[in-house]
Amino acid sequence: MSPSSMKGASEGRNTLRLINAELSIARAKLVSDINLEVKAGEIVVLLGPNGAGKSSVLNLLSGQRRPSHGQALMAGIDIGDWPLRDKAKRMAVLAQTSTLSFAYKVEDVVGLGRIPHDSGRVKNQVIVEQCLELMDVLPLRRRLYTELSGGEQQRVQLARVLAQSYVDDDDAQCSFLLLDEPTSALDLSHQQLILQSCRDRASKNCGVVMVLHDLNLAFRYADRLVLLDKGRVVAQGSAEQLADAQLIRSVYGVDAHIVKHPLHGCPSVVF
Amino acid sequence: MAHLNARPLIVFLIVMVPLVLIAALFIGPVISSVETVGNALVGNADNVEQLIVRDIRMPRAVFALLCGALLASCGAVCQGLFRNPLADPSLIGVTGGASMGASLVIALGFIAGPIMTSLFAISMGAFLGGSLATFFVYRLSINERGASVSVMLLAGIAVTAFASAVTNLCEFFSDNEHLRRISIWRMGSLEGASWMELLSLFVLLIVVLVILIRASQSLNALLLGESEARHLGIDVDSLKRRIILVVAMAVGICVAMAGTISFVGLIVPHLIRILIGPDHRYLTFGSALGGGLLLLIADTLARTSFAPEEVPVGVITALAGAPFFIFMLRQRRNSIGG
Numbered sequence: 162m163s164p165s166s167m168k169g170a171s172e173g174r175n176t177l178r179l180i181n182a183e184l185s186i187a188r189a190k191l192v193s194d195i196n197l198e199v200k201a202g203e204i205v206v207l208l209g210p211n212g213a214g215k216s217s218v219l220n221l222l223s224g225q226r227r228p229s230h231g232q233a234l235m236a237g238i239d240i241g242d243w244p245l246r247d248k249a250k251r252m253a254v255l256a257q258t259s260t261l262s263f264a265y266k267v268e269d270v271v272g273l274g275r276i277p278h279d280s281g282r283v284k285n286q287v288i289v290e291q292c293l294e295l296m297d298v299l300p301l302r303r304r305l306y307t308e309l310s311g312g313e314q315q316r317v318q319l320a321r322v323l324a325q326s327y328v329d330d331d332d333a334q335c336s337f338l339l340l341d342e343p344t345s346a347l348d349l350s351h352q353q354l355i356l357q358s359c360r361d362r363a364s365k366n367c368g369v370v371m372v373l374h375d376l377n378l379a380f381r382y383a384d385r386l387v388l389l390d391k392g393r394v395v396a397q398g399s400a401e402q403l404a405d406a407q408l409i410r411s412v413y414g415v416d417a418h419i420v421k422h423p424l425h426g427c428p429s430v431v432f
Numbered sequence: 433m434a435h436l437n438a439r440p441l442i443v444f445l446i447v448m449v450p451l452v453l454i455a456a457l458f459i460g461p462v463i464s465s466v467e468t469v470g471n472a473l474v475g476n477a478d479n480v481e482q483l484i485v486r487d488i489r490m491p492r493a494v495f496a497l498l499c500g501a502l503l504a505s506c507g508a509v510c511q512g513l514f515r516n517p518l519a520d521p522s523l524i525g526v527t528g529g530a531s532m533g534a535s536l537v538i539a540l541g542f543i544a545g546p547i548m549t550s551l552f553a554i555s556m557g558a559f560l561g562g563s564l565a566t567f568f569v570y571r572l573s574i575n576e577r578g579a580s581v582s583v584m585l586l587a588g589i590a591v592t593a594f595a596s597a598v599t600n601l602c603e604f605f606s607d608n609e610h611l612r613r614i615s616i617w618r619m620g621s622l623e624g625a626s627w628m629e630l631l632s633l634f635v636l637l638i639v640v641l642v643i644l645i646r647a648s649q650s651l652n653a654l655l656l657g658e659s660e661a662r663h664l665g666i667d668v669d670s671l672k673r674r675i676i677l678v679v680a681m682a683v684g685i686c687v688a689m690a691g692t693i694s695f696v697g698l699i700v701p702h703l704i705r706i707l708i709g710p711d712h713r714y715l716t717f718g719s720a721l722g723g724g725l726l727l728l729i730a731d732t733l734a735r736t737s738f739a740p741e742e743v744p745v746g747v748i749t750a751l752a753g754a755p756f757f758i759f760m761l762r763q764r765r766n767s768i769g770g
Contacts, residue, residue: 225659249665256659263655263710276653277665
């Protein structure tokens with residue numbers, strides 16, 4: 162399968178794009194020939210084995226790293242050329258590991274997500290509460306972050322980026338949410354909760370890109386999947402297109418069987 | 433532990449400042465009468481005792497307040513910058529670097545003429561030495577999880593050792609006159625500051641506090657990590673430069689004027705953080721108030737506890753601070769990596 166063609170794309174006002182992007186660090190090529198377009202309103206999931214380059218792609222999209230070759234564009238403008246503050250208003254990023262060793266209250270950590278915005282205290286308070294509620298951490302709001310479990314901390318960090326990428330209903334601007342393994346420390350019900358919140362965000366003109374390891378979760382919630390291996394895009398497309406036993410075997414080296422989910426109708430993998 | 437509300441604590445500290453200041457005026461080898469202090473405060477001094485209160489105790493108490501406020505607020509932001517609650521200017525080499533810079537200026541002064549030995553030149557030397565040391569230790573110890581404790585403290589030790597070697601060399605090659613100047617300055621004391629110097633220090637404190645408090649939200653974001661702060665729209669590199677320069681300047685000038693006073697920048701922010709949490713919007717100012725109070729109390733103790741002998745105030749803060757630091761190190765050993 163070839164990467165989906167980029168030719169049809171317009172100048173891309175509501176998109177995040179990588180065009181023939183390559184990232185090399187100290188002469189080691191981490192990823193190359195990456196063509197990827199994320200539109201506002203869709204969830205794109207990056208898949209692949211460890212070391213496939215998923216985080217590198219996310220780093221290119223977030224502007225954390227500039228491509229060694231090729232381009233990374235948000236709304237048609239090179240991501241590195243965006244003023245930091247303006248970029249932060251439109252893009253929130255959650256890294257794989259977030260460490261905070263100072264004893265902030267949970268609600269204050271989430272409040273940090275509002276730093277780039279000038280929405281005022283009262284409104285921020287409402288947004289923070291809403292995001293705490295969404296991530297099921299509202300009862301913990303006055304607890305100290307440092308005293309929480311790993312999964313609780315992850316949900317608090319997620320609430321923080323949700324608060325940052327919060328867009329008003331009357332605000333026409335799109336935003337982007339980039340999440341690196343947001344479910345890694347979460348139990349089953351909270352994994353569903355996160356993905357459902359991302360779905361809701363996408364319906365509010367937000368483009369979501371995330372790295373996931375759970376294929377079934379990805380098949381169920383993603384609009385588009387991007388399968389990476391050894392720094393290259395191996396396949397890109399819908400769940401139906403990527404749910405291919407042979408493809409999964411060739412990338413992950415495991416035998417998989419594809420079945421249809423009895424309830425949701427999306428493909429599921431059993432091993 | 434739940435935090436207190438920040439505002440009442442800050443109001444309480446603000447109220448405490450004049451109270452402790454006035455109390456310190458009464459206390460000396462001889463406890464002064466209300467009449468004496470009252471007269472001295474309105475500027476009259478018609479006997480020796482009133483002169484002592486007005487011209488010796490008062491400037492010294494104000495000096496302690498200003499110095500303590502500078503050191504503690506710098507400690508607070510230093511810990512934010514390093515994302516590590518153990519980063520005290522005196523432990524990470526800022527103070528050592530500043531001493532080196534200052535003594536180099538004094539020692540080389542005889543080459544460049546008498547103007548070089550002025551306080552301004554010494555302060556400049558201290559500032560340059562201090563910023564060099566901070567920058568060096570920061571570059572060496574920072575990683576994606578904040579500054580590693582061991583690397584940061586070891587780098588601090590190395591910088592301090594190097595700086596004190598240079599300072600010793602300066603002494604070794606100085607003539608008698610300069611040697612005397614360096615050693616008097618090195619012992620450090622809050623004694624004998626002129627009102628002009630105190631006024632400049634006060635202006636410096638205001639400038640430093642304005643810069644640091646304006647950077648509060650950026651520092652808060654930085655506690656999440658450098659790239660997280662960038663994703664929140666903070667220009668991290670410019671923030672770091674600003675903080676390092678301000679800390680080096682403030683600590684450098686404190687060192688130039690009062691010598692080495694350690695641990696104030698460690699104890700005070702830590703206590704304030706326990707009370708009201710790590711939010712820099714309150715922490716920095718609260719630390720300034722707390723630091724001023726602590727150093728004033730410490731200096732009053734230094735003046736009186738072994739009267740008529742005076743011990744340098746740095747001795748008192750180190751006596752109290754070192755055990756506190758060891759206690760914190762034990763506490764933190766498990767929670768902060770490597």
